[in-house]
Amino acid sequence: MWRKVLRWFFGEMVYDWETWGPRRKVREVLKQLLIQLFLFTVLVTVLFPVLWIFSMALDPRNIDKPLELTLFPPGASFRSFRTVLFEPYRLLCKDPSDVSTCMTFARLMWNSIKVSLGTAVFSVVMGSSAAYAFSRFRFIGRQVGMLGFIVLLMLPGVATITPLYVILSAVKIGQESLRATLLGLAIAYASGTLPFAIWNLKGYFDTVPKDLEEAALIDGAGPLQAFIRIMIPLSAPALAITILFAFMSGWTEFLMAWLFLSDPNRFTLAMALQSMRGQYATPWSIFSAFSIVMSIPILILFYLLQRYIVSGLAMGAVKG
Amino acid sequence: MAATVSSPPRSRTDWGRRLRESLRAWTYIAPAALIMFFITLIPQAYQIWMAFTNFRIQNLRFNIFDPSTWSQYAPSWVWFDNFLRIIRSDLPIQNYNFGRLLLFNVVWTISNVAFHVILGVAIALALNSRYVIGRRVYRAFYVIPWAMPSLITAVTWRNMYDDRFGAINLLLAKLNELLGLNLPTGIKWLIQAIPPIGGLLSFLPLAFYCALVANIWLGWPFMSVVATGALQAIPAELYEAAEVDGASAWQKFWRITVPLLRPAMVPAIMLGSIWTFNQFNVIYFITEGGPLGRTEILVTQAYKLVLQHRLYGIASAFSIVVFFILLIFTLINNRVTRATEAYDVA
Numbered sequence: 001m002w003r004k005v006l007r008w009f010f011g012e013m014v015y016d017w018e019t020w021g022p023r024r025k026v027r028e029v030l031k032q033l034l035i036q037l038f039l040f041t042v043l044v045t046v047l048f049p050v051l052w053i054f055s056m057a058l059d060p061r062n063i064d065k066p067l068e069l070t071l072f073p074p075g076a077s078f079r080s081f082r083t084v085l086f087e088p089y090r091l092l093c094k095d096p097s098d099v100s101t102c103m104t105f106a107r108l109m110w111n112s113i114k115v116s117l118g119t120a121v122f123s124v125v126m127g128s129s130a131a132y133a134f135s136r137f138r139f140i141g142r143q144v145g146m147l148g149f150i151v152l153l154m155l156p157g158v159a160t161i162t163p164l165y166v167i168l169s170a171v172k173i174g175q176e177s178l179r180a181t182l183l184g185l186a187i188a189y190a191s192g193t194l195p196f197a198i199w200n201l202k203g204y205f206d207t208v209p210k211d212l213e214e215a216a217l218i219d220g221a222g223p224l225q226a227f228i229r230i231m232i233p234l235s236a237p238a239l240a241i242t243i244l245f246a247f248m249s250g251w252t253e254f255l256m257a258w259l260f261l262s263d264p265n266r267f268t269l270a271m272a273l274q275s276m277r278g279q280y281a282t283p284w285s286i287f288s289a290f291s292i293v294m295s296i297p298i299l300i301l302f303y304l305l306q307r308y309i310v311s312g313l314a315m316g317a318v319k320g
Numbered sequence: 321m322a323a324t325v326s327s328p329p330r331s332r333t334d335w336g337r338r339l340r341e342s343l344r345a346w347t348y349i350a351p352a353a354l355i356m357f358f359i360t361l362i363p364q365a366y367q368i369w370m371a372f373t374n375f376r377i378q379n380l381r382f383n384i385f386d387p388s389t390w391s392q393y394a395p396s397w398v399w400f401d402n403f404l405r406i407i408r409s410d411l412p413i414q415n416y417n418f419g420r421l422l423l424f425n426v427v428w429t430i431s432n433v434a435f436h437v438i439l440g441v442a443i444a445l446a447l448n449s450r451y452v453i454g455r456r457v458y459r460a461f462y463v464i465p466w467a468m469p470s471l472i473t474a475v476t477w478r479n480m481y482d483d484r485f486g487a488i489n490l491l492l493a494k495l496n497e498l499l500g501l502n503l504p505t506g507i508k509w510l511i512q513a514i515p516p517i518g519g520l521l522s523f524l525p526l527a528f529y530c531a532l533v534a535n536i537w538l539g540w541p542f543m544s545v546v547a548t549g550a551l552q553a554i555p556a557e558l559y560e561a562a563e564v565d566g567a568s569a570w571q572k573f574w575r576i577t578v579p580l581l582r583p584a585m586v587p588a589i590m591l592g593s594i595w596t597f598n599q600f601n602v603i604y605f606i607t608e609g610g611p612l613g614r615t616e617i618l619v620t621q622a623y624k625l626v627l628q629h630r631l632y633g634i635a636s637a638f639s640i641v642v643f644f645i646l647l648i649f650t651l652i653n654n655r656v657t658r659a660t661e662a663y664d665v666a
Binding site: 008009010012013016028031032035036038039042043045046047048049050052053066067068069122125126127129130132133134137138139140141142145148149152154155156160161162163164166167170187188190191192194195198248251252254255270273277284287288291294295298299302303306309311313 | 338339341342344345346348349351352353355356358359360361362363364366367370380383384385442443446447449450451452453454456457458460461462463464465466467468469470471472473475476477479480485487490491493494537545546549587588591594598605618619622623626632639642643646647650
């Protein structure tokens, strides 16, 4: 047990140490010291901003801004986290005079989850279907189609917000226009993530040998079955990347959301963060606590999918 | 289905099969294509049309589906006037200079990506030795800057550079107190207009270096992760063979590590360049383009043209200009990285 712990922390050095001669030992120790110095310096710079927002979030005094640098401010408490998580957001209310119509963290987060999951599902389903066709079929308009998607990836869309507003307003779902709904937002975000998803997935699908599918087809599977049983499991890393990127863009986008949504009941976390930024009265402790809580789901998703991240970017194959 | 991949069709039946195959392929693509058509392509076409008109706030009532708005609200054609005014820096807004904007955007991209790659590879190399103590712990922490939503990273760094309450000046004050130094503690990081480095680099204000540091912080882990993946794929036998031949560590690095890292790093650099070229969040939240518009990049300028100045026609023309610049930049980038590749093989 203790050996396992030692090995986890010290790496292979634990095994080889006994067998090294004294000169090798001195050399390895010196090398180790230099590398540790470097890595530790990097670690400090990585953690500095993170620790700073933590220390601000722990500040109980509810002062606007911090006046000194401390890891644990006097009387540190989790009060701002409690405020962020359980108190209503008075800036985001349907009726400003009635607190019960104000947004709460749970409702903001639920909206964010709906938009982000929607974006991820649209991207991965439509993206993998299109990428599969581009990778496996030879058909009329293939080259033009591929190029079309990459050009759309590069066209900046800043001024397209106005026409998009008009188009999505013209589509009605029941009484409402699609523009003001979370579904409309998810579709709009998906169109932003689709070009990259299609190119990346296509590059990855190209690396999966065709023989596997052919074998499945000979065994009597339909094309759809071959796709689901063979392609999907073998391309898990690229699919994971697509989901991660799409989810992240839905989680953090606020410009379009801010322009399109009008009902505060549909507001998302990113919009709440943006509204706090504009409001000078928001204490930095609240702001920091909110940032931390909002980052946690993304961090968890990132660590869960971490082993796929490098292999999932079809680096090299992306060239097409 | 792969069996249907065939040489060019010769007879009628071949054409029939090809048509059927195409139809099936396009049904697979249809959902994505439809979304892209309505959400991206039509607005882009609309944007191209706007780019040739003097579309302004009073034309917003114009609705292409409603002919009754046409005569009253339709903008008038100005043809290439918007483009010319953009390039000639002849716009009714302050601190706008196209040449400076473009130069700044390119310098911003190259400096950032260079730091990302050098730092990312150096850190991946340091962590690559099996003997490094605590490498898993380091790796777990090193992902944080990449995993944090860039919106939050940017806002946090903006607060850190605050001249009175920001962590950087507070840290300097703390160092003065602990070590008895006399560092300045009231630097206006983002506002000060006097460039810290004169001469050729005098077009870069202090705020540029601040945004650069923040963007290096959030950008190197991606390069490091890509480099780690590539390093792990290098067979250990290569190094062993080189050792037998008496190669030094330096030689091993340049003859084995660098050439074998390149195939993975080139696409990552291309991707990173496009991301950095359009790094909206960092510039918009940290420097807001200031001081005096000197840290504005193309996308933040385009955004301001729409939402601040409401010059829709000019903003549309601006997006098209940005597209062509990005296209040229990518082509040059592609050329340069490929050229070096060929040089190394030879």
